[in-house]
Amino acid sequence: MKKFMDDDFLLSNKTANELYNDYAKYMPIFDYHCHLDAKEIYEDKRYENITQLWLYGDHYKWRLMRNNGIDEKFITGDADDYDKYMAWVETLQYSIGNPLYHWTHLELKRYFNIDETLNVSNAKKIWDNTKSQLKNDDGYSAKDFITKSNVKAVITTNDPTDELIYHRKLKEDKSFNVKVIPAFRFDNALDINKRGFTEWVKKLENVSNTKINNYDDFLSALENRMEFFKSNGCLASDQSMRYMPYVDVTREEVEEIFNKAINGEKISTVEEDKYRTYTLNFAAQKYYELGWVMQLHIGVIRNNNTLMFEKIGPDTGFDSINDASIAYSLGQFLDLLERKGVLTKTIIYPLNPVDFYVVETMIGNFQTGGIAGKMQLGPAWWYNDCIDGIKMQLRTVANLGLLSRFIGMLTDSRSFLSYVRHDYFRRILCDMIGRWVENGEVPRDYDLLGKIVKDISFNNAKEYFNINI
Template sequence: MRAFLDENFLLSNDTAVRFYHQFAKDMPIIDYHCHLSPKEIYEDKRFNNITEVWLYGDHYKWRAMRANGIKEEYITGNASDYEKFLSWAKTVPMTIGNPLYHWTHLELRRFFGIEELINEKSAPYIWEKTNDLLKNDEAFTVRNIIKKSNVEVICTTDDPTDSLQYHQKLQECDDFPVKVLPSFRPDKGLEINRDGFLSWIQQLEEVTGISITSYSTFLQALRSRVEFFHSVGCRLSDHALDTVVYEETTTKEVETIFAKALNGHKVDECEERKFKTLTLIYLGEMYAQFGWAMQFHMNALRNNNTKMYKILGPDTGYDCMNDSRIAVALVRLLDSLEQKGALPKTILYSLNPNDNHVIASIIGSFQGDGIPGKIQFGTAWWFNDTRDGMVAQMKTLANVGLLSRFIGMLTDSRSFLSYVRHEYFRRIVCNLIGEWVENGEVPNDMELLGNIVQRICYYNAKEYFSF
C-alpha cells in the first residue's frame, strides 16, 4: 500500500515516474487563462488568514460545502472567517473522489509544509500554522507565492473597458520577473439583450472617447480597445460562448439591429444571433491581424438557481454543463473567418465532455498556415478539470489529432494557491504516456517522449503565444 500523496502520487508505473521527475516536475508554468487580480499582484497582497486565500470567491469549494449540508451563512454569509474555515475542514473528508481532496492537501503540503490530513480535529492546528505563515513569513506575499510556484507568465481576464493600470504598473517593476498580461474578454459587448448592455456601451464610450451612435462606431471603439490591450502585452482574447450561434446577415441588417438596442429595445433571437455572428467575425479578423489567439468557452449553463442568483449574483456556484449542439454553428463561424484568410489561432473548450470528439474533429478541419497546433482542443475545463476529465480530453485529442502539439494546462482560478493544479496535470500527462510505454503501445524512447512531455507542460504554450 502506498502512502497518500507520496512523491510518485498518480504515477502508476516506473516509466511515468521517470517522465515526471526527469522531464515535467521542474518546468516553468505559463498560466494562460486565470481570474487572478492584477491589483493584488501589483500591491503584493498579504492575506490575513487561510480563509481569505482559500474560500473567498472559490465556488468549487462552495458547491461542495452546500452538498455537505453546510448552511450558506458559513459559506458566503456573515459567519466569521474561522467558522467558514471550520466548515470547509468538516467538508474536506467528504470530498474523497473529488479533485478538491487532492488539491486541498497538495496546497497544504507544497505551500505550508503541512502533511496532516485536514478535518475537524486538525482544523485548529492548521488554522494557526497557516495564518502565522501568511501574516509573518515574507514567502507568503502574493508575488512570492507566484515565484515559489515557478510561474513565468500569467494571463488575467479583463473587460475591454478596463484601464489595465495595474498591468502597466507591474511592467515597471524590475524586482518581479513574472509577466502579468491582460486577456481581452468582450462578453458584455456581445450580450445585446442582457441587462447592463447600454451602461457598458457608455463605459466603452468613456474609455475610448468615441461617441457610439451606430454599429460602425461600436466596432471602431472595440478596435481602439484591442489596439490598447495589444500595447500592454495582450496576446489572447476570451469569449464565453455559452451557446454557439451563427446566422447569415449583412452589415446593413446589423446596423438596424444595433440601433434598435441603442434605443432601449430588446431584439429577437434571430437578430441577436446576427449581431453576435457579425461581431465575432469582426473580432476574429482583428485578432488575426494582431497575431492573437482566440479562446471560445462553450456549453455552460449559468446562474441556474434564480433565488440564489438574486441573493449572491453570478459566479457563485450555481452553474452546470449545457447540452446544446455546437458543431454546425462553430464550423460555420470558423469557416467564415477562414474564407477571409482571417482565422486566428483558436482554442476551443466545451463544458460538456460529450463534445470532446466533436471539437477534436473540428480542429482538424482548420489546421494550417504552417502553425503547429494552430487550432487547439483546450484543456479539460471546469467540471472536467478532474483526473478522468483530463485523461478523456487528452485521449480524444491523441486519437483524432496531435497530443504532442497540445498547449497544456491552465488554472482558470481566482486563488493564488491553485498552481498545484499544474503539478496535478503534469503527473496525469506523465502517467498516461507512461502507460502507453509500459503496454508496448509506443516505443520506450525517452528522448522522444521526454521532449513531448516538456512540450505539453511548457514549450508548446510558450511558442504558441510567442511569450
C-alpha cells in the same frame, strides 16, 4: 498499499515516475488563462488566514459546501473566517473522489509544508499553523506564491473597458520578473440581451473617447480598445458563450438590432444570434490582424438559480454545462474566417465533455502549414479538470490529433494557490504515457517522451503565444 498522496501520487508505474521526476516536475509554468487580479499582484496582497486564500471567491468550494448542506452564511455570508474554514473542513472530509480533495492537500503540502490529512480533528492545529506562517514577511504574499510556483507568465482576463493600470505598473516593476499579460474578454460586447448592456456601452464610450450613436461607432470603440490592449502587451482574446452562434445576417440587420438594444427595446433570440454572429466575426478578423490567439469557451449556462443571483450576484457557483449542439455552427464560423484568410490561432474549450470529439475533429479541418498545432482543443477546464476529464481530453487529442503539439494546462482560477493544478495535470499526463510504455504501445524512448512531456508542460504554450519568457 500506497500511502495517501505520497511522492508517487497518481504515478502508477516506473516509467511514469521517471517521466514526471526527470522531465515534468521542475518545468516552469505559463498560466495562459486565469482570473487573477493584477491589482492584487501589484500590491502584493497578503492574507491573514487560510480562509481568505481558500474561500474568498472560490465557487468550486462553494458548490461543494452547498452540496453538503452548509448554510450560505458560512459560504458567502458574514460568518467568521474560522467558522467558514471549519465548514469547509467538514465538507472536505466527505469529498473523496472530488479533485478539490486532492488540490486542498496539495496546496497544504506545497505552500505550507503540511503533510497531514485535513479533518475536523486536526483542523484547529492546521488553522493555527497556516495562520502563523502567513504572518511571515517572506514567502506568503501574492507575488511569493507566484514565484514559489515557478511561474514565468500569466494571462489574466480583462474587460475591454479595463484601463490596465496595474498591468502597466507591473511591467515597470523590475523587482518582479513574472509577466502579467491582459487578455481581451469580449463577453460584454456580445451579450446584447444581458441586463446592463446599455450601461456597459456607455462605459465603453467613455473609456474609448468615442461617441456611440450607432453600430459603426460601437465597432470603432471596440477597435480602439483592442489597439489599447495590444499596446499593453495583450496576446489573446477570450469569449465565453452559451453555445456557438451562426446565422446568415447582413450588416444592415445588425445595425437595426443594435439600435433597438441601446434604445431599450427587447431583442429576440434570433436577433441576438444574428448580432452575436456578426460581431464575433468582426472581432475574430481583428484578432487575426493583431496576431492574437482567439479563445472560445463554449457551453455554459450562467446564473441558473434566480433567487441566489438576485441575492449574491454572478460568478458565485450557479453556472453549469449546456447541452446545445455546436458542430455545424462552429464549422461555419471557422470556415468563413478561413475563406477570408483571417483565421487566427484558436483554442476552443468545450465545457461539455461530450463535445471533445466534436471539437477535435472540427479543428482538424482548419490546421495550417507552417504553424504546428494552430487549432487547439483547450485543456480540460472548469467541471472537466478532474482526473477523468483530464484523461478524456488528453486521449481525445492523442486519438484524433497530435498530443505532442498540445499546449498544456491552465488554472482558470482566482486563487494564488491554484498552480498545484499544473502539477496534478503533469502527473496524470506522465502516468498516461507511462502506461502506454508499460503496455508496449509506445517505445521506451526517453529522449522522445521526455521532450514531449516538457513541451506539453511548458514549451508548446510558450511558442504558441510567441512569448519571450
